[in-house]
Amino acid sequence: MAGAGTDVRVTRGEDGTIRVAAGPVLGHIEVCDDVAAAGPDFTRSVLDVAGAVLVWPVLGESGLPVAEIHDAGRAQQWLWAVYGERVAAAVHDAAAGEPAGAHVMTETSALAGAAARLGYGHWAARWWPASYPDGIPVLEPDVLGLEFAALTHRCQQLFDDYGDQPDDCVAELIEEHRSALAPLLQWWRATPQPADTARHLDSVLRLIDDAADCAGLDGTALRRLRSALDEGPDHGRTVTPAGPAALFARQVGYALAAGDPLVAGGRVIARGSGTNDWRRYPPGFIDAAEHAVSWTARALGARRQIEVEVVAHVAAPTTGAPLAAEVRVNGSRPLRVPLGRRDDVWTGRADVDLTPDPSAATSAPPRIEVGVLLPGFDPGAGPEARADRDAIRALARRRLAGAAQPVADDVYDGVAGPFLAETLAATATSEDY
Template structure:
């Protein structure tokens, strides 16, 4: 039997913590944001201790009345009553049995949290061979899941994860390729990798169609989808003027010009796979020190920098009596808007950090600056890359490397599942975007 502990925090919020015994659980160890999955729902924030964890989430409830619409379905009626009593001050800490709950809502909420985590923190890396799920396809799946999870939201506008309509509108470009995938899904000979159960593709398309109809969205992609389900489209095969089905379904989500929507494709710049001091920005002068910088994913937006642990490198050079540092970071798949520059924080022997602006050149971020080094013993040089003002993470200790490696392990595990058959009714089944990313990576 599963148990839930309900108590009130010092800030007046109500906390629901799952456990396996009716004892008050120990406080959970704080983990970096990129190592957790979460959902901002009506009156509360839900967090899973790890992305894809099938167990019930922890809830931090700041509005007990708004949360009642989903508490009973996610945790069971006794938990809902305990939260109401605790929020009103009628009860102190209490442990209640979990359930009976709605298993479908629980599974959908877990998948939605995992998908949103993947959209924000997937460790895409050319160097590590971890391709990124196609952004439009993942966004379309999240829109479908968000539609299924509407019980968690109340439309008040203060829940950042209640974005199913916005996701559909932003990622509607994936509808056409997904329709082509669905039409040819039964002809397995046309594909280079195992095809997922066609019902999974159809489910996403039907949910997207229902969501678009409910929200009053329109456009050529949505009309094409509506015609498909209204029976106006020809059964099977591409429409007149469309390309023939491609040899691998991952290629359906390729960028114009042939670049796949996956960071795992081959990099084209001189910085790809380069070590410290190599690449497009290499300078002259005698090398006096080189090393690997901090790669803390919290300090810049996802996709700006390759997620490999040694993506950031630096080289210190001597030119006459002067000293200079060059910093290089392997770029990710996201090309920032013009004028957006990363910076490298350079700290020597623990002194206040100086900053080196980094500009993107092909597949690397590169910058150089003069450096002051002590005359005597070898200096301890620390380099960290960040985007000024992003996420409030410029200060504080870096996240442990072990947490980043755990995330890479999870991504590799999910990609390995995506390469083979997974039961359709499994809550751990891969997203279509993960399957497409795996297939696209195999095409290179």
């Protein structure tokens, strides 16, 4: 997290949007990456708050966010708590039409740290690179959702009652993920476990209880939570030698789905790997491995056919998902190949024209490019981002490696500390995901 010596700049765009951006000052050299514009979507965490959007870089230090403020009046309720009173005053002046471009020195606040953590959590729910071949386990969605609820409640100053902030949904999160409350309580009462994990569990459960009470929620699971918190973790203390992951064990068998099985035969012309661009489909569809997309081109008599196989995410839907492969030959217009899930892969095939590449100096094999997308969701192919995807995988591995290590008492005020779902994932075996 950024500390004392953070230089915050307040500027106003031609459209009236006010930007607040921060970076450390090293001597007279200003260091500030424009995280709102640089890099692919999956390298940034984003939080929609009252009157603004907050953005942090996922790769590197989180520090204070970049704020894109579209309603300075609504944003005043949290600006001072995130950036300090002088920044809030500078934003007020900019909104009133005074010359913008102010530089203000500020310190990081507790709300800024909690907001950065909540932003990272939303990023993880969308972009965590879960992959069986890469050895990166999935994050338990119900555990992640309940910690979202706790953090959103903790960060309630960032939100207001206008109803246009999709990230302010404490009651919905608790209702949607309340099935994880019972195993979370078992984990809270379990021994042995590190003291920092016990404190983390206690903090999350008490925030959920308070959030549910403020939202007027009720039900058996929430009443049991209140009773357990009143009694304390020693009441009903249990021993779980199998580890916490066993409390959240899921059935991950693959159901047979629509889609014809690929038929071997014919002469293999070429094989290759496609591009696995995470931005072209929603989370929970495709394994995040770089080589999750593969293809085989065959000659079947006079016909030429391409077969596509894509490793499925463990949570991928078995039916009803119109996932497709996009095939280009020699830079041609894309051919859409419908994919159906069968066991642990998405599969599909189609006849294609595989004439040699006319742009090559000599007769050369056709250039075949294959990607995967969900029509209607797909924003279109972006620039190649292999290095960024590798960096995200490295980040996930570092966080998993550190998830079981002791941490400082206040680490949960920043992104550095593991989420409960990351702690669970770090204890998982290959059979668990």
